[in-house]
Amino acid sequence: MRLESRGAYLFILPAFIFLALFFALPGIIAFILSFTEYNILNPPKFIGIKNYLTVFKDEVFLKALINTSYFSVLYISGKFILSFLIALALTKPQIRFKRFFLTCYYIPVITSVAAASMIWLWLYEPNVGIFNNILSFLHLPTSKWIYSSRAVIPSITFMTIWKDFGYSVILFIAGLSSIPKEIFEAATVDGAKGWILVRKITIPLLKPTILFVLVTSVIGSFQIFTAIYIMTQGGPANASTTVVHQIYLNAFAYLKMGKACAMAFILFIIILFFSLVQFKLVKESEEYY
Amino acid sequence: MKLVGKKVLVLLVLLAGVSFLMASSVEMWHSLMGSKRAAGLWLFENFTKQTGIQVKEVGIHNILEWHQKVLSAVAIGNPPDLAGNHYYFLPQYVAAGVVEPLDDYFKEWGIDPEKVFPKAVLETVKYNGKIYGIPLFFEQRVILWNKDLFREEGLDPDNFPETWEELIEIARKLTKWENGKLIRSGLWLPKSTESWVNVFSILLWGYGGDFFDENGKAIFNSEAGVKALTLIRDMFNKYKLSTPEFGQGTKGATNPYITRQAVIVLGAIAFIQFVKDYAPDMDFGVTFPPKPKGGKFALPLDPFVIFTFKNARHKKEALEFLRYLCQKETQVQFAKQCSRLPALIAAFNDPVFKEDPLLMKPVESLNFAKPLPALPQWPEIQDTIFAAISKVIHENSDPKKALDEAAKKVNEILAKER
Numbered sequence: 185m186r187l188e189s190r191g192a193y194l195f196i197l198p199a200f201i202f203l204a205l206f207f208a209l210p211g212i213i214a215f216i217l218s219f220t221e222y223n224i225l226n227p228p229k230f231i232g233i234k235n236y237l238t239v240f241k242d243e244v245f246l247k248a249l250i251n252t253s254y255f256s257v258l259y260i261s262g263k264f265i266l267s268f269l270i271a272l273a274l275t276k277p278q279i280r281f282k283r284f285f286l287t288c289y290y291i292p293v294i295t296s297v298a299a300a301s302m303i304w305l306w307l308y309e310p311n312v313g314i315f316n317n318i319l320s321f322l323h324l325p326t327s328k329w330i331y332s333s334r335a336v337i338p339s340i341t342f343m344t345i346w347k348d349f350g351y352s353v354i355l356f357i358a359g360l361s362s363i364p365k366e367i368f369e370a371a372t373v374d375g376a377k378g379w380i381l382v383r384k385i386t387i388p389l390l391k392p393t394i395l396f397v398l399v400t401s402v403i404g405s406f407q408i409f410t411a412i413y414i415m416t417q418g419g420p421a422n423a424s425t426t427v428v429h430q431i432y433l434n435a436f437a438y439l440k441m442g443k444a445c446a447m448a449f450i451l452f453i454i455i456l457f458f459s460l461v462q463f464k465l466v467k468e469s470e471e472y473y
Numbered sequence: 474m475k476l477v478g479k480k481v482l483v484l485l486v487l488l489a490g491v492s493f494l495m496a497s498s499v500e501m502w503h504s505l506m507g508s509k510r511a512a513g514l515w516l517f518e519n520f521t522k523q524t525g526i527q528v529k530e531v532g533i534h535n536i537l538e539w540h541q542k543v544l545s546a547v548a549i550g551n552p553p554d555l556a557g558n559h560y561y562f563l564p565q566y567v568a569a570g571v572v573e574p575l576d577d578y579f580k581e582w583g584i585d586p587e588k589v590f591p592k593a594v595l596e597t598v599k600y601n602g603k604i605y606g607i608p609l610f611f612e613q614r615v616i617l618w619n620k621d622l623f624r625e626e627g628l629d630p631d632n633f634p635e636t637w638e639e640l641i642e643i644a645r646k647l648t649k650w651e652n653g654k655l656i657r658s659g660l661w662l663p664k665s666t667e668s669w670v671n672v673f674s675i676l677l678w679g680y681g682g683d684f685f686d687e688n689g690k691a692i693f694n695s696e697a698g699v700k701a702l703t704l705i706r707d708m709f710n711k712y713k714l715s716t717p718e719f720g721q722g723t724k725g726a727t728n729p730y731i732t733r734q735a736v737i738v739l740g741a742i743a744f745i746q747f748v749k750d751y752a753p754d755m756d757f758g759v760t761f762p763p764k765p766k767g768g769k770f771a772l773p774l775d776p777f778v779i780f781t782f783k784n785a786r787h788k789k790e791a792l793e794f795l796r797y798l799c800q801k802e803t804q805v806q807f808a809k810q811c812s813r814l815p816a817l818i819a820a821f822n823d824p825v826f827k828e829d830p831l832l833m834k835p836v837e838s839l840n841f842a843k844p845l846p847a848l849p850q851w852p853e854i855q856d857t858i859f860a861a862i863s864k865v866i867h868e869n870s871d872p873k874k875a876l877d878e879a880a881k882k883v884n885e886i887l888a889k890e891r
Binding site for chain 2: 238
């Protein structure tokens with residue numbers, strides 16, 4: 185082995201050991217435990233695929249899957265559209281105080297989820313919360329927000345988009361800045377302008393960034409937990425329980441570690457599937473330059 | 474001389490260090506926090522004064538977090554010497570075979586547990602005929618009512634209704650809505666899994682029903698259960714005495730009963746301490762929940778229990794602590810400091826509680842109070858019942874259908890474990 189290769193392997197070894205010990209190994213153990221009945225207090229007992237069959241028949245888990253998917257669709261589309269449009273606006277030369285706006289959009293990203301959830305719990309309070317007070321002031325109908333079975337998922341989504349979209353704005357701005365200006369100039373000379381420029385030039389050239397944002401959004405959205413745990417505990421009536429919330433309850437409240445591991449592995453397959461589909465759909469962009 | 478002095482000093486320091494290291498100690502993980510914190514600290518300090526054994530106490534506010542920490546410690550074979558929390562956590566540990574049974578120790582201590590603890594309380598720590606923990610006090614549901622606000626509305630503040638129907642009538646007079654906003658709740662039922670399942674149990678038992686039959690089959694979807702859940706739903710949706718979200722996120726000084734936004738509350742006995750701490754000038758009354766018309770008084774009992782593990786490192790010291798908990802004076806002093814009721818018969822019959830106007834009714838309720846089912850699967854069963862209650866209240870679902878679905882799920886949960 186060449187000296188440089190050895191050196192390179194040595195440099196990546198600590199990170200590799202860390203990933204192996206804290207990600208790969210627990211993942212393998214969790215997969216094995218998913219075929220067992222295990223309550224932490226006693227040794228695991230092999231039961232084959234019983235946990236997977238139980239999970240697919242569990243109405244609460246299926247509800248959690250539907251809730252998680254609903255949340256993901258709303259979250260990904262809302263965050264994508266909002267962050268893309270803001271990024272487009274912030275790259276316009278006419279916009280002033282760009283750094284100020286970027287800072288404002290990024291501050292929620294660096295706020296702790298737990299702290300943000302506590303604040304939004306009060307914002308959403310139907311009686312004294314500021315949202316309903318503003319709606320009342322404008323003579324608009326108020327909402328029960330997270331206390332309504334119908335509105336709870338959209339409410340959590342709204343809060344999560346507020347928390348996360350700043351990061352996507354930064355990514356999109358970075359992606360937009362890397363597109364050579366000459367391409368836009370050439371397109372403008374050919375008569376393209378406004379939305380046509382965005383559709384035909386910007387979006388195709390931004391595909392790698394779009395793919396990254398979409399994949400990370402899918403992964404993040406399917407793992408939603410902290411906001412649910414703090415704000416709704418999965419209620420009302422399981423209307424906001426999610427897959428990770430069910431994993432948590434089954435593992436640590438009901439002591440059904442095997443079943444929780446089965447749920448976790450199912451979640452892993454779902455996320456992997458969507459990630460691969462996205463990679464396939466958003467293939468490598470053509471080289472325009 | 475100077476050299477001798479230095480040598481003596483070094484020797485003394487060494488001796489002190491060795492004594493410190495050799496001082497016996499016991500480690501306890503507990504959830505004696507919030508309104509029970511001061512009483513908990515007194516409990517440990519007093520034990521150290523009496524026995525010289527240091528208590529390394531770890532207080533964990535969130536009871537589920539306590540459960541996870543203890544689980545993890547037990548799983549790696551390094552449990553604390555003592556663990557203390559609500560009784561319904563105990564069955565999971567007993568079922569795993571990690572808790573030390575205490576029957577032989579009671580004989581050693583010359584204590585007959587059947588005589589010193591009420592039967593209903595002893596059932597919460599007894600499994601397969603063996604006793605696994607020491608109950609220290611009860612957490613139970615009580616009704617608190619604000620007498621000043623009663624007077625304001627022209628109601629008799631000293632005559633609290635005995636039936637739910639009468640209570641609802643009074644609560645309707647006390648409730649105030651303005652422009653679609655709840656300004657004052659006539660009857661506040663704080664929302665949490667435990668709280669609403671407790672309210673359901675009060676009514677279910679009150680109507681003559683129960684959670685399980687003698688074969689362990691779920692029967693809470695009986696006519697009694699349907700009546701119970703219908704009444705709970707009506708209190709929110711028909712009579713609008715409160716809303717499910719009312720008071721959510723509030724604690725201690727900000728809870729609606731303290732801020733006088735709720736006139737009557739059916740809550741934990743901890744509310745008595747909250748009033749003493751945050752609204753000492755409030756004129757209020759305490760009683761046990763009413764009964765349905767034609768039904769009976771009923772109340773779930775929730776003892777706080779302390780237990781030790783088979784492989785505790787300081788087993789001798791842990792048992793010494795459990796023995797200390799069986800002293801009447803220990804339980805009286807502890808309960809007095811946090812406005813709870815002690816678990817020992819001799820302790821709660823002490824005039825300090827029986828003659829306290831705030832605690833006499835809770836003491837009286839011990840005549841008919843009983844614990845919720847103590848099953849290892851209770852956390853999942855409780856969540857299932859709570860989901861059914863929530864569905865009926867939030868989505869106006871049919872109570873019979875919701876309870877039938879919940880009973881079916883509970884039977885499946887229990888069938889898997891058999």
